Amino acid sequence: MxxxxxxxxxxxxxxxxxxxxxxxxxxxxxxxxxxxxxxxxxxxxxxxxxxxxxxxxxxxxxxxxxxxxxxxxxxxxxxxxxxxxxxxxxxxxxxxxxxxxxxxxxxxxxxxxxxxxxxxxxxxxxxxxxxxxxxxxxxxxxxxxxxxxxxxxxxxxxxxxxxxxxxxxxxxxxxxxxxxxxxxxxxxxxxxxxxxxxxxxxxxTRDTRVKLDLTLPPNPNADGDATVEPQLREKVFKFSEEAIDKIKSKVNSNPPSDGSKPFSTFQSLAVHIWRHVTLARNLKPEDYTVFTVFADCRKRVDPPMPESYFGNLIQAIFTVTAAGLLSGNPPAFGASIIQKAIEMHNAKAIEQRNKEWESAPKIFQFKDAGVNCVAVGSSPRFKVYEVDFGWGKPESVRSGSNNRFDGMVYLYQGKSGGRSIDVEITLEAGALENLEKDKEFLMAD
The missing domain is CATH 3.30.559.10 (Chloramphenicol acetyltransferase-like domain)
Incomplete structure (x- = not known):
């Protein structure tokens, strides 16, 4: 659990x-x-x-x-x-x-x-x-x-x-x-x-010269908008190897009939989080919910770039469905949406996205991930607990308070190693309280 x-x-x-x-x-x-x-x-x-x-x-x-x-x-x-x-x-x-x-x-x-x-x-x-x-x-x-x-x-x-x-x-x-x-x-x-x-x-990887004349306010929220920001809370949920394996097995137990390949650990955990956050928010069945993942494009671009490429080589992949469809169907339904969106984000799609952006540059703010979103950053592939300067491995690795919004999720390698994963979630306080009580999300027996 x-x-x-x-x-x-x-x-x-x-x-x-x-x-x-x-x-x-x-x-x-x-x-x-x-x-x-x-x-x-x-x-x-x-x-x-x-x-x-x-x-x-x-x-x-x-x-x-x-x-x-x-x-x-x-x-x-x-x-x-x-x-x-x-x-x-x-x-x-x-x-x-x-x-x-x-x-x-x-x-x-x-x-x-x-x-x-x-x-x-x-x-x-x-x-x-x-x-x-x-x-x-x-x-x-x-x-x-x-x-x-x-x-x-x-x-x-x-x-x-x-x-x-x-x-x-x-x-x-x-x-x-x-x-x-x-x-x-x-x-x-x-x-x-x-x-x-x-x-x-x-x-x-890209040699297009994009000229930008940025006149941003000192604070991206300082635009005269008097909207009261929701009270946010953060929490780390630690999923053991056993819990991760159970989640993956459950998502793959009812595969779609279209012959798609088995869902990966990431896709399985992603839909697990997406579905239960959607439930915790008490959305109406017709409300849209967006899943966003910042995908590494090093091996997707043409020509591929080495893992050691220094810079940003990520793009946000967005997918959306109705809350009722996501919650009312087996987990494989949402996992299939995520899987298809990731697989479609190939070199051609990346090139198209770049050309569209270059023709009309849009500077994103960190909270532009979509309505009722779950946005996944970081990756359990990063060996964060192997950053040993000579006096032992870290006791904990965390993200700071910057770039957080309702629905931001950071995935980290679990400290216990193997397939364990730490899920760091930022949500509106009421939704996070609901998630804390969700035994199915926690994989509690």
């Missing part, structure tokens, strides 16, 4: 004191480098920085840990130097990543929160209590024009270390984020060099 993390007060806060701030640059001379942002990157300029938090036990040598992390960062940035640069525009208004050796580099803050332990944070259901452990809350990616593209905060806890990172989402996606994190950890663990350097030539 899925286990729920112990409920704690949503207004609990961690007292964090920032004790210092430095900048870290690549350890060797790189010179001036420029790389234009491409069609896969540009829609995310109005998202916030993408935040990740890793919690580790042990802090006996915190100062030494900080220096070790900075030393490793200098080495890894020799390959991932774009993260040490800034956003810029060329003379025609085309956005690009710019790097030169005179730039400040990555912002690294040191902090102390010695009144709270790792266990206190790993049982926390939401992100409010650890908000101050991650930099750049509510900072738009567009601000990368005058801010570092990566900011890191290293916080000494009562019995551990928190590594909070904020990545500019306009220059990289989840695959690139975790490629960087694992490479950084490998260098700190004693690797002589990065096993798989990043593939930095993003124009190899």
């Amino acid at each position: 899925a286990t729920q993390q112990e409920k704690k007060p949503q207004d609990a806060t961690v007292k964090v004191t920032v004790t210092g701030k430095t900048h870290v640059k690549p350890g060797k001379v790189i010179g001036r480098r420029e790389c234009q942002l491409v069609t896969f990157d540009l829609p995310y300029l109005a998202f916030y920085y993408n935040q990740k938090l890793l919690l580790y036990k042990g802090n006996d040598e915190f100062d030494a840990i900080v220096e070790k992390l900075k030393d490793g960062l200098r080495v890894v940035l020799e390959e991932f130097y774009q993260l040490a640069g800034k956003l810029g525009k060329d003379e025609e208004g085309v956005f690009r990543v710019e790097y030169d050796d005179e730039m400040d580099g990555v912002e690294v803050s040191e902090a102390v929160a010695d009144e709270i332990g790792v266990d206190d944070l790993t049982v926390e259901e939401g992100s409010k209590s650890f908000k101050d452990l991650i930099p750049y809350n509510k900072i738009l990616n567009l601000e990368g024009l005058h801010r570092p593209l990566l900011a890191i905060q290293l916080t000494k806890l009562k019995d551990g270390v928190a590594i909070g990172c904020a990545f500019n989402h306009a220059i990289l996606d989840g695959s690139s984020t975790w490629h960087f994190m694992s490479s950084w950890a490998q260098i700190c663990s004693g690797y002589p060099s990065i096993p798989v350097p990043p593939f930095l030539e993003r124009t190899k």
Whole structure:
């Protein structure tokens, strides 16, 4: 069954004191480098920085840990130097990543929160209590024009270390984020060099020059709209290997008659979440509900790109049905909708989407995923619990408070490994309370 993390007060806060701030640059001379942002990157300029938090036990040598992390960062940035640069525009208004050796580099803050332990944070259901452990809350990616593209905060806890990172989402996606994190950890663990350097030539996948004249408000919500935002809550539901296998078996027990292939683990878990969130929202049968997944296109584009491609190479795949159809049919009905949408998103569909966007560029806001949506980001394929800097695996890996809206779901590899998966869900408070009581969703006996 899925286990729920112990409920704690949503207004609990961690007292964090920032004790210092430095900048870290690549350890060797790189010179001036420029790389234009491409069609896969540009829609995310109005998202916030993408935040990740890793919690580790042990802090006996915190100062030494900080220096070790900075030393490793200098080495890894020799390959991932774009993260040490800034956003810029060329003379025609085309956005690009710019790097030169005179730039400040990555912002690294040191902090102390010695009144709270790792266990206190790993049982926390939401992100409010650890908000101050991650930099750049509510900072738009567009601000990368005058801010570092990566900011890191290293916080000494009562019995551990928190590594909070904020990545500019306009220059990289989840695959690139975790490629960087694992490479950084490998260098700190004693690797002589990065096993798989990043593939930095993003124009190899798309070379269309899109000129944008962005005049965004400082806050995407600051547009004069007086609409009261719904109260949101977050929770992590941990699905064991056994629970995942049961979900997959149930979805595949009543396959559609059209001869489609068996549903994958992702498709099975996705429809499980979609159906039960839809029920928890108490939608009318005729209400539409949207499922969105941010799909990795590295192997879908023509020509295919290497896994090490550094940048954004994702596209949102949308599918929609009526709540009554989704809930009233067996799980295979919704799984089939998801499966078909994913399979249809081939190189031709990607090319068509790019051409449509280039002819009429639309800068998305993070909450544009659709009505009554369930939007899945991150992936259990990312080996987040193998990010070991030399003192053990993380106790917990979480997303920060940025880019959250009603229906946002992050999937992570479960800490217990194997096929276990952590499901981090943000929902309107009443719907989340309903989901917490849904024994079928929790796979409770």
